[in-house]
Amino acid sequence: MGDREFSTRLGWLEHRNRVLDAVTAIASLMAANHDIDMVLDRITSLTRDLTRSDLAYISLNDAKETFIQYSTGVRTREYQQIRMPLGTGVLGKAAVGHGTVQTSDYLIDPAIIHLEVIDEIVRREGVRAILGVPIMVHGTLHGALLIANRRPGNFSPTIVDTVSTIARHTAVALDQSRRFRRVSAALAGLRVSFDDSAERLQALQTVVDLDALLSESLAQRKGVEHFAQTAAKALGADLAILDAQGSVVARGTVHAMPDLPTFAADVGRQAYISGRPVIRNQLTAAAATSNSEHLGTVAVFEAVPDQLLPRVTRTAVFLGILLLFERTQRGEERQRDQALLDDLLQGRRLTSSGSQRLDSLLLGGPASVAVVQTDDATGTHLDRAMRDALTLSLREHGVSSHQILAVEHHDHLCILLPRVPSEAVLQSFIARSGSRTAQIQCALGGEVAHGGDFAPAHALALTAMAALQALGPSHRIYRADDLGSLGVILAAQRDDPHAYSPLTEIQALISYDSKHGTELTRTAWVYTEQRENIKATAQNLVVHENTVRQRLARIGDLLGSDWQETPRSLDIQLGLRIWSLKSRGPSVEHSKPTSWSRTL
Known part of the structure; x- marks a missing residue:
């Protein structure tokens, strides 16, 4: 990666961090109060600061018109x-939901429907480029969020994405405010009249309380599980x-949690397609969506x-906001860890955020580096199923997800995790x-005890990994320090199947065992591992010493009398x-007993 590309990516990451902070600030404001004017004024200021534009404003729709209500x-x-x-x-086109609208020079843009009186106002303001x-x-159009510059030019994809992200949270703020005002007005009227609408009064108050609880859950940023528990208590x-896809992400429990019906995923899809809650056999489902995308489903174990x-x-609306927020956060973390991995492998000086991340990974002591590969022809991908498997394995061994780094790198996954439980977690x-x-x-x-250890x-x-692939079997873990020089030899074989293999030296034993059902190869292996000690070999194989001698004589006949002499013995x-690795043979110290009757 070149310095220019690295600098560009670092700038993008810093910008996305600022967007994330702005979104958090908006959620906190929504949770803290219902003063929509203050919230929307703050949104216009944040938008202008993040995009470095000359103007930022929010328009609201009213009958057949749209008008600027908040601006900076x-x-x-x-x-x-x-x-x-x-x-x-641009204002009117964006406000009818025609998607993102922008012009590089408003007054001379023929694609815009112009009004003379409006053009004159724009000319006096000095506005040239506009983005809306x-x-x-949830299908309801409120208005538009716009930025403008007093110079011509197109807005970059990063700026468009930033304004789109803030617009989604602005919509929630407006929707929440309108609900709150409507409910508050209804409550006031009901309290004055004090008729028999006590049940309706309670229902409306519950909506206000629900909004407050779910807004607070979003602001706390404790994840989907906390949100599910909060929603269960509120409902x-x-x-x-x-x-x-219909897989369970989290559960919220108030009573005894029943099993999820097999048709839950289908009900969730129906709710998404219909745009409203669907009830089937004591299960109520509402879909969380963003534009035309199905993000997830709230499945309540009651016929509501x-x-x-x-x-x-x-609740589904708030779930959608949470899932979008977590998607953005995961993307930020993935970019951060990818940048850290690249810096460590290239030996570059770490950024301050990279140094902090590495320090947190090594806080509990040295870490281990692992690479993981699957047989997927397109490479090894850290998809949701793989992430869930890794998360469950970490939780099983008491390791926090913040204590590991897992990044896609070329054709494999690269994982940095605490050394002590590393092998158990990976198994x-x-x-x-x-x-x-x-x-x-x-x-x-x-x-890895410090950054310089990572690349080697x-x-x-x-x-x-190359040695493991040369051996062939799958679903296994090998440690590099257990392979020794074999790792280099096997790696060379993986890269060139026609390269010399020491297996050819013992092929006569392997063929003889296969034909006659004997264990000469195993005997030769144990004998060499036991430093050519006949007594220890016999004990390990659970056979008589004379049996070992007979087998060694047959081995000498097959391999030649010089099989124990250097340099051939090596x-x-x-x-x-x-052979022992390929056959998954147990270690010498833990060998299983073999039959006393099988001597040759």
């Missing part, structure tokens, strides 16, 4: 008070949060009465992931070690 950076009173028919100008994004949530019912369905719908991860992929392999490299530890892990020993 505007110089003329006429511009602040612009009212435009829907569909005209519709403000809508007074057990529920499950499903992803778009019609008058309470808006509460479930509202669990391989077992969980193995159920969904035909082949998955893992190799452990060296230890990663190189060792790649060598061990090649034979390497061949025997490779």
Whole structure:
């Protein structure tokens, strides 16, 4: 990666961090109070600061017109008070939900429907370039969020994405405020009249309380599980949060949690397609959406009465915001860890955020580097299923997800995790992931005590992976320090199948065993591992010493009398070690007893 590309990516990451902070600030303001004017004024200021634009403003729709209600950076009173028919100008086009609208030079843009009086106001303000994004949530259009510059030019994809992100949260703020005002007005009227609408009064108050609870849950940023528990308590019912594919992401429990019905995913899809809650067999589902995307589903384990369905719908709206927020956060973390990995491998000086991240990874002591590969022809991907398997394996061994780094790198996953439980965590991860992929392999490299250790530890892990692939079996873990020089030999074989293999030195033993059902190869291996000690070999194989002598004589006949003499003995020993790895043979110290009757 070149310095220029690195600098560009670093700038993008810093910008996305500022966007994330702005979104958090908006959520906190929404949770803290219901003063929509203060919230929207703050949103325009944040938008202008983040995009470094000359103006930022929010328009609201009213009948057939849209008008600027909140603004910052505007110089003329006429511009602040612009009212435009829907569909005209950038303001009017964005406010009818035609998607993102922008012009590089408003006054001379033939694609815009112009009004002379509006053009004159724009000319006096000095505005040239304008970008507008519709403000809508759950299918309801509220207006538009716009930025403008007093110089011509196109807005970059990063700026468009920033304004779109803030527009989604602006929509929630407006929707929440309108609900609050409507409910508050209704409550005031009900209290004055004090008729028999006590049940309606309670339902409306519950909506206000629900909004407050869910807004607070979003602001606390404790994840989907905390949100599910908060929503369950607010709704007074057990529920499950499903992803778009229908898999359970989190559960909220109030009573005894029943099993999720097999048709839950289908009900969630129906709710998404219909745009409203669907009830089937004591299960109520409401879909969380963003534009035309199905983000997830709230599945309540009750047939919710019609008058309470808006509460479930509202919960789904907040779930959608949370899932979008977490998606953005995961993207930021993935970019951060990818940048850290690249810096460590290239030996570059770490950024301050990279140094802090590495320090947190090594806080508990040295870490281990592992590489993981699957048989996927397109490479190894850290998809949701793989992430879930890794998360469960970490939790099983008491390791926090913040204590590991897991990044896609070329054709493999690179994982940095605490050294002590590393092998146990990876064994669990391989077992969980193995159920969904035909082949998955893992190799452990060296230890990392500081940043300079990472590149050589990663190189060792790649060598061990090459050796593992040369051996063939899947769903296994090999440590680089257990392979020794075999790792280099096997890696060379992986890269060139026609390269010399020490296995050829013992092929006569392997063929003889296969034909006659004997264990000469195993006997030769144990004998060399036991430093040519006949007594120790007999004990390990659980046979008589004379049996070992008979087998050694037959081995000499097959391999030649010089099989124990240097330099040939070294090649034979390497061949025997490779055979033991290929055959998944247990270690010498833990060998299983063999039959006393099988002597040759």
